[in-house]
Amino acid sequence: MNFDTSEEQDLLQDTLRQFAAQECPPNRVRALFDGDEALDLDIWQKLIELGMGGIAVPDEYGGAGLELLDLALAAEVLGETAVPCPFLGHSLAGLAIQLCGSELQRKTWLPKLASGEVLGSVAFAESASEDGAGGWQPEDWTLAAGDRLTGTKAFVPVGTRSDLIVVGTAGAGLALVEVGAPGLELTDAGGIDRTRHLANLSLRNTPCEPLAKSGPPVGRLRDAALVLLAADAFGGASKCVSMSVEYAKTREQFGVTIGHFQALKHQLANMATEVEPSRALYWYAAHAYDHIQEESERAAALAKSHITSQYMQVARDSVEAHGGIGFTWECDVQIYFKRAMFDRAFFGAPAVHRERIAQMSGW
Amino acid sequence: MDLSYSEQYEAYRAEVASFLAANWPPQGAEQEVSQVEQASRFRAKAIEAGYLARAIPKRYGGSEQDADVLKAQIIREEFARAHAPGEVAGIGPGMLVPTLLERGEEWQKEKFVGPTIRGEIVWCQGYSEPGSGSDLASLQTKAELVGDEWVINGQKIWTSGAHRADYMFILCRTEPDQPKHAGISYLLLDMKRPGIEVRPLKQMNGAADFNEVFFDDVRTPADWIVGRRGEGWLVSRTTLKHERNMIGNASRTGMLLGGLVNLARRTTRNGKRGIEDADVRQRLVELEGYIRAHEYSSYRLLTKAAKQQDAGLIQMMNKLNGTNIGHRAAQIGIDLLGDQSLVAPNPQRTVGPIEGTAWVNQFMWSLGTSLAGGTSNIQRNVIGERGLGLPRDEAAQRSK
Ligand SMILES: Cc1cc2nc3c(=O)[nH]c(=O)nc-3n(C[C@H](O)[C@H](O)[C@H](O)COP(=O)(O)OP(=O)(O)OC[C@H]3O[C@@H](n4cnc5c(N)ncnc54)[C@H](O)[C@@H]3O)c2cc1C
Numbered sequence: 180m181n182f183d184t185s186e187e188q189d190l191l192q193d194t195l196r197q198f199a200a201q202e203c204p205p206n207r208v209r210a211l212f213d214g215d216e217a218l219d220l221d222i223w224q225k226l227i228e229l230g231m232g233g234i235a236v237p238d239e240y241g242g243a244g245l246e247l248l249d250l251a252l253a254a255e256v257l258g259e260t261a262v263p264c265p266f267l268g269h270s271l272a273g274l275a276i277q278l279c280g281s282e283l284q285r286k287t288w289l290p291k292l293a294s295g296e297v298l299g300s301v302a303f304a305e306s307a308s309e310d311g312a313g314g315w316q317p318e319d320w321t322l323a324a325g326d327r328l329t330g331t332k333a334f335v336p337v338g339t340r341s342d343l344i345v346v347g348t349a350g351a352g353l354a355l356v357e358v359g360a361p362g363l364e365l366t367d368a369g370g371i372d373r374t375r376h377l378a379n380l381s382l383r384n385t386p387c388e389p390l391a392k393s394g395p396p397v398g399r400l401r402d403a404a405l406v407l408l409a410a411d412a413f414g415g416a417s418k419c420v421s422m423s424v425e426y427a428k429t430r431e432q433f434g435v436t437i438g439h440f441q442a443l444k445h446q447l448a449n450m451a452t453e454v455e456p457s458r459a460l461y462w463y464a465a466h467a468y469d470h471i472q473e474e475s476e477r478a479a480a481l482a483k484s485h486i487t488s489q490y491m492q493v494a495r496d497s498v499e500a501h502g503g504i505g506f507t508w509e510c511d512v513q514i515y516f517k518r519a520m521f522d523r524a525f526f527g528a529p530a531v532h533r534e535r536i537a538q539m540s541g542w
Numbered sequence: 543m544d545l546s547y548s549e550q551y552e553a554y555r556a557e558v559a560s561f562l563a564a565n566w567p568p569q570g571a572e573q574e575v576s577q578v579e580q581a582s583r584f585r586a587k588a589i590e591a592g593y594l595a596r597a598i599p600k601r602y603g604g605s606e607q608d609a610d611v612l613k614a615q616i617i618r619e620e621f622a623r624a625h626a627p628g629e630v631a632g633i634g635p636g637m638l639v640p641t642l643l644e645r646g647e648e649w650q651k652e653k654f655v656g657p658t659i660r661g662e663i664v665w666c667q668g669y670s671e672p673g674s675g676s677d678l679a680s681l682q683t684k685a686e687l688v689g690d691e692w693v694i695n696g697q698k699i700w701t702s703g704a705h706r707a708d709y710m711f712i713l714c715r716t717e718p719d720q721p722k723h724a725g726i727s728y729l730l731l732d733m734k735r736p737g738i739e740v741r742p743l744k745q746m747n748g749a750a751d752f753n754e755v756f757f758d759d760v761r762t763p764a765d766w767i768v769g770r771r772g773e774g775w776l777v778s779r780t781t782l783k784h785e786r787n788m789i790g791n792a793s794r795t796g797m798l799l800g801g802l803v804n805l806a807r808r809t810t811r812n813g814k815r816g817i818e819d820a821d822v823r824q825r826l827v828e829l830e831g832y833i834r835a836h837e838y839s840s841y842r843l844l845t846k847a848a849k850q851q852d853a854g855l856i857q858m859m860n861k862l863n864g865t866n867i868g869h870r871a872a873q874i875g876i877d878l879l880g881d882q883s884l885v886a887p888n889p890q891r892t893v894g895p896i897e898g899t900a901w902v903n904q905f906m907w908s909l910g911t912s913l914a915g916g917t918s919n920i921q922r923n924v925i926g927e928r929g930l931g932l933p934r935d936e937a938a939q940r941s942k
Contacts, residue, residue, distance in 0.1 A: 180544070180545060180547050180548075180551070180615075180841075180844070180845065181544050181845055181848075182545060182838070182842050182844070183543065183842065183845045183846070183849075184543065185543070190852035213855040224904060248543060258672065303869070314620050337674065342569050353867070382741065424931070427612075427932060428931070428932065435933075438926075438933050441923070444922070444923070444926035444927070445919065445922040445923075445926065447932065448862075448921075448922035448923075448926040448930065451855065451925060451929065451930060452859045452862050452863060452866070452922075452925060455839075455856050455859060456835035456839045456856065457835050458823065458836040458837075458839075458842075459839040459841065459842050460838055462838065462842075463834070464544050471545070481827070481831055484831065485828070485832070507703035531825050533828065534824070534827075535825070536827045537823035537824075539826055542803070542806075542818075542819045542826075
């Protein structure tokens, strides 16, 4: 019985935190947020050198052969530091090929993803919908499968700079398309989170390579995606709490630091109390994915729905805790606010997953 | 990360399970005696086998086992599975005994520990006063040493179970000239002493579990003091450390969800069964998010305790988290009940899953738990100040 991270895992997180502090401190994050580039190659290359391209890729394909928990711990730190990078889409592309690809497909693509030679991403959503269902879920994909694809997909992370995109197709299937293939077009979707640009994908009779397996392994891919989003959200939400606490210790009003005021102290204590228990919730979801498969689907959906809604709330609270500065573009809080909006809506809003859980419970 | 127990612990679990299979529920002639007697005979065997009263030396009636939070957790799990009686509940075993073991005189331990853990004597906690709640250290009930006895005068309030208790552990002001924290002593008192008047206080839910207690020249022997004169505040704080033993106690919050799901299956909403209502489904799952986060955090606490590491922030949040969950659950319960919530409930607290109109009672009780043992605001002060490192409250500092 040991529900704690290992020394190696702590080291992984520390390394990433150091990397962020040196290579991508808040002023760099802000500059990238303001720029138009969907990808900063320098930062991504360095993350690849740290092994971020293939944490969970099995070693025989050039990865580190670790578990989803390790990937999620990395996602937490990237969420906390808001380093603009294609980690989410790239990791999910790798997981998709690992879970659903044939041996040949794995051999062809995984080493290239792990080494960063190829930048991967995923295309799941089919349209922007009002209820947040939006064709995100594998059951809802309608894009006709085959050797060629025709149709559109929305919200492909860092799509405009990706090389290889895993596309969800009807019947909970997946297919690989290479950027540059005939009929393929990627346009910037004007995503709200400028640390993770989104693209729309349009395919017209575009040649593709269907992945070998569909159905349940694609469900596993969804679970992994939900865990990574939950981990990112936990990192970001914790950061919102710590930024607000730090601000309360330095900003003075009425001759004292504002942390002296109990109303604010209690708001901060409530924010921390919302967030901190969720560390265990996402750990558990990641651990269940790796080792308790019968609980994995439910735990992933619970972590995603719970933590991303908390992140959103705590980001709102952080704006308030910062006063006028919190409402500005200049303040880092707005960056986390928008990352929260991403984590909340990407792959289905909290309500969508709560309803899934209700169904899984047989209610 | 590994949620399974090692072979050695699984073997221990098997041992516990076979002990339970042989001893609970009682068989044959054992069934003839009263339930209370059945439980107490069972506990005696469980202590003998080393499964209960583990932290308590044999000479005081315990089983004196090495501290091992994982074994303790296994015992809790297996006993719960078998519905077997665990440690005697209440503040005597939970608060007084650990305090005595750490701070008490030899004779005090000999006299009180055994009977308390066996449930033969019952204690109440005399801390709060009409003028001293959150600011407990301002308490005014005074005790003066006259000859070889303390003479106590004053009033306590909200004293749970005082009407049933044999003894009280009580904080009194014995050094009126000292600053407030340094003027308090921790005394023990026989509730049958003359001059004590216990008046029940009827709670909002109709039950009367707590009381006012008045003291008019009440005498207790001079050596019925735990720690030295003026050390009472410190002594009362030692008990807090033992809260750690209460970890893993997310089981009660887990039970809330099951109760609500049952209720939602049986009640109707918008012409459908509650459980089919989209809004109810959302709220139940939202609650489950909080419950699981709390439950899995208790695994974290358990792991940290096993490694003898400080769990930090999460530990300080345990109470606030639990009571917040209680509020959320009660709110859903009352909504599901609809018009049935117009009917006054049976005020007795339920032990197992909460059923039907017992949710009305829970709707009120959940407020009691957020007050007793330090209000939620006081928890927020602790989280903010000790957990997040925010400045201490000026007013509270000034009133030293
Ligand atoms: C069901 C129940 C059982 C109890 N059992 C016992 C018992 O067995 N023995 C015993 O001694 N006591 C017992 N108590 C008493 C309990 O410990 C006190 O009620 C509690 O400590 C609060 O004190 P108070 O009632 O005087 O409220 P107050 O301290 O007057 O608080 C009133 C309000 O002011 C807020 N407040 C006070 N100080 C601060 C501050 N510094 N910052 C922010 N907000 C503040 C509180 O949070 C609360 O909302 C019990 C209470 C209940 C409800």
